[in-house]
Amino acid sequence: MRVAILALQGAFLEHEEMLQRLGVDFFEIRKLSDWQQSKDALIIPGGESTTIGKLLVDLGLQTPIRKSIEEGLPVFGTCAGLILLAKNVEGDSENTHTQSQLAVMDITAMRNAYGRQLGSFYTIAPFEGIDKDVPMTFIRAPFIKKVGSKVKVLSVVNGNVVAARERNMLVTSFHPELNSDTRIHQYFLDMI
Numbered sequence: 031m032r033v034a035i036l037a038l039q040g041a042f043l044e045h046e047e048m049l050q051r052l053g054v055d056f057f058e059i060r061k062l063s064d065w066q067q068s069k070d071a072l073i074i075p076g077g078e079s080t081t082i083g084k085l086l087v088d089l090g091l092q093t094p095i096r097k098s099i100e101e102g103l104p105v106f107g108t109c110a111g112l113i114l115l116a117k118n119v120e121g122d123s124e125n126t127h128t129q130s131q132l133a134v135m136d137i138t139a140m141r142n143a144y145g146r147q148l149g150s151f152y153t154i155a156p157f158e159g160i161d162k163d164v165p166m167t168f169i170r171a172p173f174i175k176k177v178g179s180k181v182k183v184l185s186v187v188n189g190n191v192v193a194a195r196e197r198n199m200l201v202t203s204f205h206p207e208l209n210s211d212t213r214i215h216q217y218f219l220d221m222i
Contacts, residue, residue: 031222034059034069036095038085040077040110044207048215062090071222072099074132076109076169076205079141083114083130092130099134104198106218112201113139113172120175135199136178143173143190143203157193158184160213166192166204173203195221 033049035042037058049056059065059072072095074082086092099105099115107115117133121141144151150169157164166187174191177183185193185202192203193214200221206214 031055031070031219032057032068033071033073033219033222034065034067035073036075036082036111038077038089039081040075041108041205041207042073042075042077044205045073045075045108045215048207048212052212052215052219054219059091062094065091065094069103071104071106071218073218074105074107074111074114075207076111079110079113080130082110086114086132087130092132096132096134099132099199102198104218104222105200106215107135107199107201108205108207109169109171109203112137112174112203113141115199115201116174117178118176121172135194135196135201136181137174137194137196137201138176139172139203140175141172142170143175144168144171153187155185155187155192157214157217158182159217164206164213165209165211166202166206167208168192168204169208171203174201 115135116139118138181196
């Protein structure tokens with residue numbers, strides 16, 4: 031198994047460390063030629079969604095990545111990755127749902143839903159398909175305001191959807207890569 035990690039900006043190194051701990055081969059996507067490599071899945075990390083989205087367009091990655099996901103490539107988006115995968119985005123005065131979104135998952139993301147950096151927090155909560163509660167680190171996190179009929183809600187914290195799955199797409203509004211628990215990454219690998 032070989033996992034591509036979008037390494038344009040954000041917490042991609044932490045995802046690499048998780049995959050190393052799980053014994054999974056991975057490589058970084060930084061330019062279009064990287065995307066041509068053989069892969070079984072893609073991880074889109076947390077970071078700044080507007081910046082990552084703009085780089086996807088500027089580097090010619092947006093269209094091939096979107097096409098691969100639509101054709102069934104498993105993808106895991108955390109925080110900013112959730113925002114990039116969402117078909118609809120709300121929450122800032124600016125137009126956050128620009129042409130730079132991948133817009134493949136039938137969810138509405140509420141951007142910076144918990145406020146800015148001071149609104150960051152840590153909790154432990156249930157995650158469907160995983161036996162015991164999992165640690166969740168939220169940093170300037172979104173949550174999922176609305177889900178489509180084919181989207182399965184996997185976790186709810188304080189009444190807000192913070193993890194969901196639709197077919198080959200998994201998203202979390204928190205950062206599982208910032209904790210030592212590998213179970214959510216293993217859940218994604220089991221989807222592949």
